[in-house]
Amino acid sequence: MTTTTATPTGSTWGRIRSYAPTSRYLPVLTTLALLIGMFGVGGIRYDGFADPQVVLNLFVDNAFLIMLAVGMTFVILTGGIDLSVGSVVALSTVIAAWTLEHGWPPVAAALAVLVVGTLLGTVTGLVIHYFDIQPFIATLAGMFLARGLCFLISVESIPIHDKTFFDIAANQITLPGGYTITPTVIVAVVAVAIAAWVLARTRFGRTVYAIGGNEASAMLMGLPVARTKVAVYAISGFCASVGGLLFSLYMLSGYSLHAVGMELDAIAAVVIGGTLLTGGRGYVVGSMLGVLVLGTIQTFISFDGTLSSWWTKIAIGSLLLVFVVIQRVMTRRQP
Amino acid sequence: MTQMDVQAPDEGAPREQPDAVITMEDISIAFGGVQALDGVSLRLFPGEVHALMGENGAGKSTLIKALTGVYSIDSGRIVVGGEEHLFSTPAESLAAGISTVYQEVNLVPNLTVAENMFLGREPRRLGGIDSRAMNRQARATLQRLGIDVDPASVLGEHPIAVQQLVAIARAVDVECRVLILDEPTSSLDAGEAEKLFDVMRRLREQGVAILFVSHFLEQVYEVADRMTILRNGRLVEERLVKDTPRLQLVKLMIGRELETLERLEKETATSTDRAERPVLTAVGISRRGSLEATDLELYEGEVIGIAGLLGSGRTELARLLFGADTADHGELRVRSTKRRFRSPRHAIDRKIAFTSENRRAEGVVEDLTVADNMLLALQASRGWLRPIPQGTRARLVKEYMEALDIRPADPNALMRNLSGGNQQKVLLARWLMTQPEVLILDEPTRGIDIGAKAQIQQLVSDLSDRGLSVIFISAELEEVLRLADRLVVMRDRRKIDERHNAGVTVSDVMEIIAGEATAEAAVAEQEESRA
Numbered sequence: 001m002t003t004t005t006a007t008p009t010g011s012t013w014g015r016i017r018s019y020a021p022t023s024r025y026l027p028v029l030t031t032l033a034l035l036i037g038m039f040g041v042g043g044i045r046y047d048g049f050a051d052p053q054v055v056l057n058l059f060v061d062n063a064f065l066i067m068l069a070v071g072m073t074f075v076i077l078t079g080g081i082d083l084s085v086g087s088v089v090a091l092s093t094v095i096a097a098w099t100l101e102h103g104w105p106p107v108a109a110a111l112a113v114l115v116v117g118t119l120l121g122t123v124t125g126l127v128i129h130y131f132d133i134q135p136f137i138a139t140l141a142g143m144f145l146a147r148g149l150c151f152l153i154s155v156e157s158i159p160i161h162d163k164t165f166f167d168i169a170a171n172q173i174t175l176p177g178g179y180t181i182t183p184t185v186i187v188a189v190v191a192v193a194i195a196a197w198v199l200a201r202t203r204f205g206r207t208v209y210a211i212g213g214n215e216a217s218a219m220l221m222g223l224p225v226a227r228t229k230v231a232v233y234a235i236s237g238f239c240a241s242v243g244g245l246l247f248s249l250y251m252l253s254g255y256s257l258h259a260v261g262m263e264l265d266a267i268a269a270v271v272i273g274g275t276l277l278t279g280g281r282g283y284v285v286g287s288m289l290g291v292l293v294l295g296t297i298q299t300f301i302s303f304d305g306t307l308s309s310w311w312t313k314i315a316i317g318s319l320l321l322v323f324v325v326i327q328r329v330m331t332r333r334q335p
Numbered sequence: 336m337t338q339m340d341v342q343a344p345d346e347g348a349p350r351e352q353p354d355a356v357i358t359m360e361d362i363s364i365a366f367g368g369v370q371a372l373d374g375v376s377l378r379l380f381p382g383e384v385h386a387l388m389g390e391n392g393a394g395k396s397t398l399i400k401a402l403t404g405v406y407s408i409d410s411g412r413i414v415v416g417g418e419e420h421l422f423s424t425p426a427e428s429l430a431a432g433i434s435t436v437y438q439e440v441n442l443v444p445n446l447t448v449a450e451n452m453f454l455g456r457e458p459r460r461l462g463g464i465d466s467r468a469m470n471r472q473a474r475a476t477l478q479r480l481g482i483d484v485d486p487a488s489v490l491g492e493h494p495i496a497v498q499q500l501v502a503i504a505r506a507v508d509v510e511c512r513v514l515i516l517d518e519p520t521s522s523l524d525a526g527e528a529e530k531l532f533d534v535m536r537r538l539r540e541q542g543v544a545i546l547f548v549s550h551f552l553e554q555v556y557e558v559a560d561r562m563t564i565l566r567n568g569r570l571v572e573e574r575l576v577k578d579t580p581r582l583q584l585v586k587l588m589i590g591r592e593l594e595t596l597e598r599l600e601k602e603t604a605t606s607t608d609r610a611e612r613p614v615l616t617a618v619g620i621s622r623r624g625s626l627e628a629t630d631l632e633l634y635e636g637e638v639i640g641i642a643g644l645l646g647s648g649r650t651e652l653a654r655l656l657f658g659a660d661t662a663d664h665g666e667l668r669v670r671s672t673k674r675r676f677r678s679p680r681h682a683i684d685r686k687i688a689f690t691s692e693n694r695r696a697e698g699v700v701e702d703l704t705v706a707d708n709m710l711l712a713l714q715a716s717r718g719w720l721r722p723i724p725q726g727t728r729a730r731l732v733k734e735y736m737e738a739l740d741i742r743p744a745d746p747n748a749l750m751r752n753l754s755g756g757n758q759q760k761v762l763l764a765r766w767l768m769t770q771p772e773v774l775i776l777d778e779p780t781r782g783i784d785i786g787a788k789a790q791i792q793q794l795v796s797d798l799s800d801r802g803l804s805v806i807f808i809s810a811e812l813e814e815v816l817r818l819a820d821r822l823v824v825m826r827d828r829r830k831i832d833e834r835h836n837a838g839v840t841v842s843d844v845m846e847i848i849a850g851e852a853t854a855e856a857a858v859a860e861q862e863e864s865r866a
Contacts, residue, residue: 197463200464201464203455206450206454212443213443213445214441217442218454220441221454221505280445281445
């Protein structure tokens with residue numbers, strides 16, 4: 001910025017001013033602007049709102065939701081939907097708590113959770129692709145199935161007393177400046193980074209977008225449509241089970257009624273993050289920002305103190321509506 | 336090969352390239368009891384454009400699908416580059432160097448041009464896709480083909496014609512020896528098709544064998560070197576294009592139905608006496624972004640032919656007249672009463688009927704029977720509470736099936752199983768049942784075979800003799816000139832010419848479209864300088 005060139009054109013400032021973001025990134029940038037705007041308003045209205053720790057706490061409190069949103073982004077990008085993830089989270093917490101209660105080593109418990117979640121996703125994907133069943137119905141079945149399995153294992157809430165789990169849950173990582181995060185945040189952020197790379201830079205990722213753009217064309221172009229479609233549901237199941245592990249660290253219990261309706265929060269986050277529900281357009285980073293927006297709304301309400309927590313739902317509902325309409329308007333403009 | 340030589344005329348083989356890249360011999364395919372292909376042979380030489388000709392149902396697409404591995408053959412053999420192949424999936428055919436570009440663009444609109452060209456085989460670096468190298472290679476390929484597109488732009492932002500060219504660029508970039516173009520021009524206008532031909536010629540120079548399927552004879556004569564003609568699943572002949580006069584080709588393709596065409600030719604443009612008042616009048620109707628202020632008067636028993644290129648506003652005008660879109664300005668009069676059509680319902684109530692150019696999406700209901708499809712409009716105009724009695728239904732359907740010669744003559748056949756020509760006839764029947772006074776036909780003969788085309792043209796001319804007023808829109812100028820009493824020429828979303836259709840030739844119309852361009856521009860310039 002210190003370069004003072006004689007010609008005004010071509011200067012850094014000129015380039016910045018004339019910069020127009022590619023329309024592809026516009027939805028994500030909109031979400032980012034919204035997030036920053038919310039923090040601006042919050043910072044002015046409430047003391048301590050604009051503190052970096054508040055931002056970090058968004059990650060801490062929503063790490064599991066970020067995981068779900070990552071998996072959901074893959075699915076929605078292909079034009080599908082996964083309603084089973086909330087139940088898979090609950091199932092994961094129950095499996096983790098139950099196996100630990102029965103003396104499994106923590107690593108085995110975690111592995112069991114991941115295997116079950118991924119397997120459920122894979123089976124759903126196979127059903128969706130090979131029997132040509134609507135993702136909505138197939139994952140709805142998965143949702144009931146996973147929730148039912150929870151009750152089969154235990155009707156009561158099972159507390160987690162395992163030392164390793166306890167240690168990880170209590171562990172605080174101190175960042176420079178005295179701010180703290182939990183290990184779960186690192187898991188979530190790494191997952192976002194990997195997913196973003198996979199979607200943008202691998203053939204698998206491009207195939208995901210291609211299927212969302214036009215599945216029949218993708219097939220005729222010789223892309224591995226079957227494999228990819230099954231894989232996205234497997235990924236969603238895997239992400240949901242990781243989310244379940246993070247959630248059990250957060251709650252330190254396994255309970256069949258955990259995470260009721262969380263799949264809808266994940267879908268809301270993905271849509272607010274700018275991913276088209278019809279598929280083919282969107283970014284994982286956007287979904288993460290979507291989760292943060294949802295988290296910020298909650299923070300708003302807790303900072304205010306006078307508002308009922310139901311205002312969260314009203315705010316999310318309105319935001320969702322606004323974003324879907326914006327998406328509609330933007331896609332309609334294109335020929 | 337020796338077997339082939341018996342069938343093909345000797346002068347057919349280009350001397351400089353004696354080896355065919357593809358030889359299909361004695362191919363037969365049957366579906367159920369129906370023999371779709373019966374001992375058909377085809378050979379393709381490197382560096383030639385080979386047209387595959389035939390009516391709908393002649394077996395063109397079946398032959399192509401046998402070559403691309405979509406269908407497996409019952410008997411015969413396919414030799415590609417000297418090796419015998421048995422393709423059972425499209426991927427195998429692709430691996431043998433055979434690429435296909437279909438009528439619809441089979442690309443994904445949400446990714447960039449380069450990504451579309453390289454999907455599934457992107458250049459990689461450090462385990463990830465190297466998008467810079469990809470864009471560079473894409474640009475090189477596009478340049479080689481003379482296609483001027485930014486590889487980093489999103490495909491969906493380009494017009495269909497450009498997308499089609501990108502599809503070809505993708506096809507030839509996969510080390511392709513044979514390129515199959517299945518009706519690539521059906522949605523392109525003349526200029527765009529010309530661009531496509533440029534690309535085809537370049538590829539031919541590079542030694543690619545191109546198999547070209549098109550319904551437009553003009554295009555075949557413009558770009559093809561040789562052709563194979565099929566009829567009813569059998570090989571008729573392989574010929575050089577330059578040695579085959581058009582009339583002979585048409586005879587080879589259809590045989591018998593040609594008489595209908597010729598008969599029609601003789602009774603061209605019988606100028607009807609005008610009734611005093613027009614049936615339908617449009618005064619300065621316009622709609623932002625689709626049509627500029629346009630006047631039109633349609634008299635009883637008259638056929639107005641609208642000529643113009645794709646995007647000239649011809650379809651937009653039709654949609655405004657039918658109320659499918661609403662006009663921003665101007666007024667419509669039906670028998671000199673001012674009307675405002677806010678929806679097609681209002682137009683239908685005033686006895687105006689419209690068949691869309693988009694037969695698939697805006698016309699037929701594929702999963703209903705022929706009878707149900709026919710009765711849709713009549714039932715709608717009666718209202719849902721007054722069902723048509725069974726007897727009347729059966730009588731009406733039978734009557735129209737016979738009158739329009741719809742095949743198969745089975746009212747319970749599913750619409751999706753009918754050929755394009757017969758679907759179009761069902762649509763016509765649908766509207767004729769409502770006894771309209773004005774019939775607006777937008778591209779009624781697009782993508783249907785010559786026989787059915789002739790029948791539909793005959794029908795239009797009969798209907799107008801009986802007093803029906805028709806607006807006939809078509810991209811084929813010959814057809815418009817053959818049927819129209821009055822000719823309206825459109826360009827750039829406005830009417831640029833209107834004249835009595837007496838002694839007007841195709842080249843006259845082309846001159847109007849092209850020549851007036853300069854005159855109009857001059858006028859516009861003057862107006863601008865005055866303002």
